[in-house]
Structures are given as C-alpha cells and as structure tokens.
Amino acid sequence: MFTRVCAGNLYSREVQVDGEQVTIQVQDTPGAEMTDNGISLPDHVTCSIQWADAVVLVYSVTDRRSFDLIEQLHQLVARAGGASVPPVILLANKADLLHLRRVDSQQGPLLAGTLGCSFYEVSASEDYSQVHGAFHRLCCQLAKQPPPAPNSSSSSASTATEKRRSPLIPRPKSPNMQDLKRRFKQALSAKVRTVTSV
Ligand SMILES: Nc1nc2c(ncn2[C@@H]2O[C@H](COP(=O)(O)OP(=O)(O)OP(=O)(O)O)[C@@H](O)[C@H]2O)c(=O)[nH]1
Numbered sequence: 001m002f003t004r005v006c007a008g009n010l011y012s013r014e015v016q017v018d019g020e021q022v023t024i025q026v027q028d029t030p031g032a033e034m035t036d037n038g039i040s041l042p043d044h045v046t047c048s049i050q051w052a053d054a055v056v057l058v059y060s061v062t063d064r065r066s067f068d069l070i071e072q073l074h075q076l077v078a079r080a081g082g083a084s085v086p087p088v089i090l091l092a093n094k095a096d097l098l099h100l101r102r103v104d105s106q107q108g109p110l111l112a113g114t115l116g117c118s119f120y121e122v123s124a125s126e127d128y129s130q131v132h133g134a135f136h137r138l139c140c141q142l143a144k145q146p147p148p149a150p151n152s153s154s155s156s157a158s159t160a161t162e163k164r165r166s167p168l169i170p171r172p173k174s175p176n177m178q179d180l181k182r183r184f185k186q187a188l189s190a191k192v193r194t195v196t197s198v
Pocket residue numbers: 030093094095096097122123124125126
C-alpha cells in the first residue's frame with residue numbers, strides 16, 4: 001500500500017498497518033497567504049491536496065490565530081479536493097506549553113466534530129509517539145477504504161480518486177530535493193573549476 005499525506009516537508013516513511021508494510025509520503029504545504037478575502041493557497045498547495053490521500057490540518061494551542069484559520073483551510077481543502085475530498089484530521093500541536101495555551105482543550109474536539117474529522121492533541125517536541133499514533137490511525141482509516149470497483153468509472157467520486165492518483169497531476173517537488181540538486185550542481189561546477197585551474 002502507498003499513502004500520500006499532505007502535511008510537512010516531503011518525507012517518506014515505512015510503517016506497519018495491519019501487518020502490511022506501508023510507505024507514506026508527507027508533503028509540507030508552506031506559502032499560504034492572508035489576503036483581504038481570507039487565506040489564499042498557492043498552486044503547489046492546491047496541487048498537493050489533489051495529490052494527497054489524506055490531509056492533516058495543524059494548529060498550535062499557543063497561537064489562537066492558527067486555530068481560527070482551520071475552518072477556512074478546511075473549506076479550501078474541500079474546494080481543492082473537488083468530487084473526492086481526501087480524509088482530513090485535525091492536530092493541535094504544542095500541548096506541552098501549558099503556560100502559553102491560547103486555545104482551550106475542549107475547542108479542538110468541538111471544531112473537529114463540526115468539520116467531521118478526527119482530532120488529536122499532541123506535542124511534537126515532547127512526545128513523538130502521539131504524532132506517530134495520529135498518522136498510524138489515519139493510515140488504518142485509509143487502508144479500510146474500499147478500492148474503487150473496476151467498472152465504476154462512471155462514478156464521479158472514484159473517477160476523481162483515480163485522477164488524484166494519476167501521474168497527470170504532477171507530484172509536488174520537495175524543496176529539499178531541489179535544494180540538493182542546486183547544491184550538487186554548485187559542487188560539480190566548483191570541481192570543474194578546480195580541475196581546470198590545475
Ligand atoms: N514546545 C514545543 N515546541 C514545538 C512543538 N512543535 C514545534 N515546536 C517548535 O515550534 C517552532 C516552529 O516549528 P516548525 O516545525 O518550524 O513549524 P512550522 O509549522 O513548520 O512553522 P512555519 O515554518 O512557520 O510553517 C520550532 O522552534 C519548533 O521547535 C511542540 O510540540 N512543542
């Protein structure tokens with residue numbers, strides 16, 4: 001099984017889901033901008049949402065604004081997902097910073113209930129296993145989804161799912177990879193210069 005989750009720089013991880021080896025790729029979505037009309041997502045983020053099998057929306061419990069933006073982000077995900085909105089989970093991060101908390105612990109589950117998604121409160125820095133647990137349960141949820149029926153191409157939902165997985169939607173490039181390529185070229189040209197000068 002191969003699962004793509006829209007949420008962090010592009011990372012690849014092997015995890016066990018119900019005894020099956022699963023490779024998940026997690027893609028960061030930086031670049032959301034605040035405009036007079038609310039949040040605007042750059043094209044590469046919209047593309048990531050169409051490419052993803054699931055979306056993880058994250059806010060910080062120390063940052064009220066990040067919480068207030070979740071509903072709007074969820075709407076953008078729904079719009080970008082089109083006919084087949086990928087499953088979404090809500091993560092409240094930085095739960096360890098009790099003295100800086102700006103979002104009540106009841107508000108996250110309430111919002112998740114309204115949006116119809118699962119909720120997890122975590123501390124990425126204090127307890128990585130909580131984050132792992134949230135991703136693991138998301139993978140289990142995805143694994144339980146029935147695959148599209150072979151003759152169901154007329155169903156708009158399955159067509160959209162297939163389209164999302166199609167290579168026609170370019171997979172977003174990892175900025176890290178691009179950076180690596182750039183650095184590799186620089187190192188190569190530096191080497192050529194050194195050889196030429198010898
Ligand atoms: N105390 C605490 N700090 C955290 C936690 N998660 C992240 N941080 C810190 O918060 C800061 C921002 O973390 P990032 O991983 O850069 O968060 P980000 O969402 O990518 O931030 P942007 O670059 O603004 O998008 C860093 O200093 C992290 O160490 C957490 O659970 N608890």
